[in-house]
Amino acid sequence: MSRPRPVTASLTHWQLSPPALVDENAPGKPEPLVLREALREYALPPATRQVKRPETIRSALMWLERHSLSVHALSKVRNVRLGLDALTLNLDGGAAAATTIARKRSVFYNALQYAVDLEELASNPIGKVKAWKPPKVREVVDRRVVVNPVQARELLTAVTYVGRLDRGRHLRGFFACLYFGGLRPAEALGLRKQDCRLPETGWGRLVLAKSKPQANKRWTDSGQAHDDRGLKHRAEDEGRPVPIPPELVAILREHLDEFGAHEDGRLFRTSRGGVISIGTYCETWKAARLLALTPEQQVSPLAARPYDLRHAAVSLWLNAGVAAPDVAERAGHGVDVLLRVYAKCIDGGVEVANRRIEDALAA
Numbered sequence: 204m205s206r207p208r209p210v211t212a213s214l215t216h217w218q219l220s221p222p223a224l225v226d227e228n229a230p231g232k233p234e235p236l237v238l239r240e241a242l243r244e245y246a247l248p249p250a251t252r253q254v255k256r257p258e259t260i261r262s263a264l265m266w267l268e269r270h271s272l273s274v275h276a277l278s279k280v281r282n283v284r285l286g287l288d289a290l291t292l293n294l295d296g297g298a299a300a301a302t303t304i305a306r307k308r309s310v311f312y313n314a315l316q317y318a319v320d321l322e323e324l325a326s327n328p329i330g331k332v333k334a335w336k337p338p339k340v341r342e343v344v345d346r347r348v349v350v351n352p353v354q355a356r357e358l359l360t361a362v363t364y365v366g367r368l369d370r371g372r373h374l375r376g377f378f379a380c381l382y383f384g385g386l387r388p389a390e391a392l393g394l395r396k397q398d399c400r401l402p403e404t405g406w407g408r409l410v411l412a413k414s415k416p417q418a419n420k421r422w423t424d425s426g427q428a429h430d431d432r433g434l435k436h437r438a439e440d441e442g443r444p445v446p447i448p449p450e451l452v453a454i455l456r457e458h459l460d461e462f463g464a465h466e467d468g469r470l471f472r473t474s475r476g477g478v479i480s481i482g483t484y485c486e487t488w489k490a491a492r493l494l495a496l497t498p499e500q501q502v503s504p505l506a507a508r509p510y511d512l513r514h515a516a517v518s519l520w521l522n523a524g525v526a527a528p529d530v531a532e533r534a535g536h537g538v539d540v541l542l543r544v545y546a547k548c549i550d551g552g553v554e555v556a557n558r559r560i561e562d563a564l565a566a
Contacts, residue, residue, distance in 0.1 A: 223289035224282065229270040233263040241267070277315060283328045286311060287335050299459060301338040346548045347504045348511040349518045353381045354495070358506060359454075361495035365487050369462075374487050376458035377471045377479070380409075381453035381509060385516035385534045388509055389414040392478055395468030397531045399455060400441075404537055409445045409454035411535075443535050484509060517541070518548035 222238055233241075241263040245256055273317040276282050293299050299307075311329070318324045323423070350358065360380055363370035380391040386409075393413035400408040418529065447455075458470060465472050473479055486507045494502055513534075520530045521541075531541045 208565055221329050223285045224272045225267065226270040226272070229266070231266060232404070237263050238267065276316050277318070280328065280329055280331045284335060287332060293451050301340045304337055305340045331427045342544055343547050344514045344518070345504060345544055347519070348507060349548055350506045350511070352507070352519070353513065355515060357495040362487060363490040364494060365490040371461055371487055373471065374484055376454050377484065378509060378512060379451055379454045381512035382448045382516050384409060384445050384514050385513050386411070386445070387414070388484070388515060390469055395467050396459065396464040396470060401456050405449060407447045409441045409447055411445060412442045412468055445533050514548070517545055521545055521548065545560055
């Protein structure tokens with residue numbers, strides 16, 4: 204059974220951010236750091252719920268059970284506002300990022316909605332909080348991250364020179380799937396030989412069926428760092444067909460010739476057959492950028508993350524004139540989301556608008 208991790212010294216700043224939705228005036232309140240450890244290391248992770256608890260942890264959890272606000276108390280706007288305000292803070296009391304606030308608000312909202320479904324609350328009280336607005340989250344792709352085809356190929360070549368034990372050459376096909384196929388990294392990690400149609404000439408086809416997102420293994424259903432999931436925005440067993448150009452077909456054929464496939468069919472894996480971690484492929488990508496890009500480009504947002512290869516793929520398709528519904532199907536997006544997220548990556552809009560304004564001024 205997994206053992207809880209010790210609380211590190213770096214978390215001592217959390218004392219600046221008191222817990223919310225508890226009775227602050229209740230006697231015997233544990234230190235915030237102890238409450239955090241009790242929840243995150245013992246009470247919440249499935250793998251550690253049955254682990255023997257130190258006396259300080261048992262006492263902290265008993266205090267929480269006695270002095271947490273009741274669900275019915277969350278029908279009051281004031282109490283919900285306290286919870287929302289807490290979401291805006293980091294452990295050290297500083298302001299959290301907009302994406303962090305949005306993610307945590309979504310979790311809070313769904314927890315309250317679950318209480319509504321259980322008829323513990325008449326309606327979701329978050330809707331009653333009028334004076335609190337989440338910060339705006341940037342949803343559009345910054346076109347500065349998008350590489351052109353020449354840059355993409357130079358980066359893929361640079362990848363092959365990175366690392367020991369053929370790690371870079373092994374990952375070339377992984378990164379190529381992101382650029383030429385528009386796959387998400389987790390989809391590429393789940394790609395299997397049986398999902399691939401790779402003819403000797405012409406276009407090929409991938410039928411994506413699995414995704415392997417990474418999370419802390421203490422929180423996954425399987426107890427592993429990578430859960431075996433269906434595709435994003437798809438039913439559990441629904442696949443997504445992705446036509447792939449001859450260049451990617453050739454790269455994947457070369458990959459299979461050199462590295463073969465794992466016994467479960469996966470193309471990309473560690474030397475021991477495990478799932479490649481985010482840290483591993485991001486470290487490889489970082490090294491490849493240093494080899495392929497100029498010093499000015501290295502300090503720019505250009506292809507800063509492997510995911511930016513997917514952004515480059517979708518931007519290329521849209522600018523090539525491929526119909527938005529077809530692009531959305533290949534990328535696994537909804538059309539409305541696609542056009543909103545990639546609006547700034549579509550060329551020609553500014554130039555056309557400028558010409559129209561210039562023509563109007565000259566009339």
